[in-house]
Amino acid sequence: MRLMKSIIAMFAATFIAAPAMAQASFQHVKDSGPTPVYWDAASIKRSGDTFEIDVLQVYKNGAGSR
Amino acid sequence: MSGNITRTRLSCTWSATVGGTLGRRTINEAGKVLDQSGPEPFSQGSFHGPHGWQARVIPVVCDPANKTAKGLTAEQAMADAKVRLAAPPAAEPVAKRAPAPPADTAAARFAVIREERSTGNMSFLDWSRVSRQGDKATVQVLDILGDDTPAPPEPQWRYSVFALRTITLDCKALTLAQTAYVTFTKSLESEFPDAAPWPVRTAKDWPLGADILGAVCDGKEPAKTFPTRAAAVAHQRAFHPLKK
Secondary structure (H helix, E strand, O other): OHHHHHHHHHHHHHHHOOOOHHHOOEEEOOOOOOOOEEEEEEEEEEEOOEEEEEEEEEEOOOOOOO | OEEEEEEEEEEOOOOEEOOOOOEEEEEOOOOOEEEEEOOOOOOOOOEOOOOOHHHHHHHHHOOOOOOOOOOEOHHHHHHHHHHHHHOOOOOOOOOOEOOOOOOOOOOOOEEEEEEOOOOOOEEEEEHHHOEEEOOEEEEEEEEEOOOOOOOOOOOOOOOOOEEEEEEEEEOOOOEEEEEEEEEEOOOOOEOOOEOOOOOOEEOOOOHHHHHHHHHHHHOOOOOOOEOOHHHHHHHHHHHOOOOO
């Protein structure tokens, strides 16, 4: 039963609780090299001098490839 | 094709990451999240070079007047990336080596221009290398991040916690153009001295840049200076000691 609950929790964390990507507002980063990079203007959370931001890097065959 | 979305915290003043990755998600071409992970358990903040996305994103996000247009959804960004990846790769820029930095015992006159108690970060201007021609000036600035890496036997990663920047200032336009950059690790090992140009910064989008402009353009050399880079580093480490 405990194992079943863990599996359900993992499933929920991965597929249900994931942030709504439809709300993103990705901007392409020019001159960022061979891997396309985008920053998400909608993800920015400011706190004083610092800010949190989501950055998307896209790979042809998974991370580390082009 | 897959996308990695990494959540990071950055500092406008220090142009550096703060701590480590806050989380990571992998998405597919439809923008759907395939898996995700939480924050790194510990990671020391570090400086970033002129080639990374941080050098381009920080000036935009830190500009209070910035109004970013509505961007792409995750699915649209993945489609856009697909087109870019299908195109022939652009030629990689040839790395430009900057002159080697002065030895850490070379004569200098480092004065503190900013210090931050909460992090231990500190910035020094080397008054011995200020060269002024009318409204333009060339300066060297040493930035140090407070290093909170746990003491050995914890791993001692090679975070870039020192940055020696050569910057050309325009005192009239209030802009700063970084022309050379070399970082050092906690153990003062020098990394590649890079002469790649950085995006031009302004006093508005870079608080430390405003301090540099204020010191050089309107100020005068303070009485208290440190005679070498090693002495400046020792001063910062007394202000924010390493973990032992």
